[in-house]
Amino acid sequence: MPRHLISTGSPFEKTAGYSRAVVDGDWCFVSGTTGYDYAVMTMPDSVEDQARNCLATIANALGEAGFVMADVVRARYYVTDRGYVASVFPILGEVFGDVRPAATMVIAELIEPAMKIEIEVTALRRDRGR
Secondary structure, eight states, X not given: OOOEEEXXXXXXXXXXXOOXXXXXXXXXXXEEEESOBTTTTBOOSSHHHXXXXXXXXXXXXXXXXXXXXXXXXXXXEEESOGGGHHHHHHHHHHHHTTTOOEEEXXXXXXXXXXXXXXXXXXXXXXXXXX
């Protein structure tokens, strides 16, 4: 199966030279995804809304590639403030509580001051018949 690139249509992808996701065989690698609402190109104020937008964008990219969130085997979370951890844990738990991918959370400065969280994931396509 040839490599397949997934795009959200964000102008950042072309400018910075990356894809939202890359599918290679049974693997899907989703780029770091921030809380933009790509339909209107706005960034919500709250870290909770940003986290939900990140996860929705990731779910859409995975879906376009033929994957589901339950296929995620690795997640990396970057938040800009230690105080956000308690706010985003329940949201992450709603999505990944049963999936339980290997995960890392890092406190880091992101590329725009309005960005409070960034999430990247790796997924492995599973035989859904098992």
